[in-house]
Amino acid sequence: MSVWKSETMPIRTQADIVHVRQAVRTWSVDAGMRLVDQTKIVTAASELARNTLEYGGGGELLLEALSESVRVGLRLTFTDHGPGIPDLELALKDGWTSGGGMGMGLSGSKRLSNEFEIESQVGVGTTVRITRWK
């Protein structure tokens, strides 16, 4: 698997969430994804960017365009240095939220991705990585 393009974007303000959505849209169009797949990865990115801002106190997104033999995809890595998630299993449950949201962000973006990884350490921060293949 090779990364042929990458970019880092800050997630510090609500406007950055909009910028993330727009960048992921452009990259998914460039990767030749179908409209439904574009919509899925942009929606997942919107959820995770909001988590990074609301729960992680801000952070960044690493956008990567991947290619592996004949397939291409996008990998998004959201990193924050916030409080971390004490119980990952609970955080991934539908409808569970530690804040005022609907609790669909993490579990929903997992369903919208082909690959999903999450690492979190209390007091250190959280990293969520999703990949969607064309």
Place this chain on the structure above:
Amino acid sequence: MERIPILRMGSFLLVTIQVDMHDRLAMTLQDDLTTKIVQTGADGVLIDISALDIVDSFIGRMLGNISAMSRILDAETVVVGMQPAVAITLVELGLSLPGVRTALNVEKGMAILRASRTLLGEEENDDVSLEE
């Protein structure tokens, strides 16, 4: 401050969301709409989302809130024009927009609003013809 315009059409309010909304703008719309419903005594709200290329859980929650708030203020809300890819994604995300009335397009949405007003009109105002 940036705002989404709310148009008045007879006893209905019409909102067309044409920008990629940041979260605060969505909250402002929620506040503006409820204020406008009370000011104008509108009995229907039509929200056109055909220009939105995603609906995430935040916007989904806003649409649910607007529907619930306007219902309490005696106005029916219909959300129209959702793109097919948005509907597919929304369900996979885990949101089915409970309590939000939807229609395929503006015309069908207006028909729903007119029908519910006519129904109400017959119950409450027999002497006034609200049809036509």
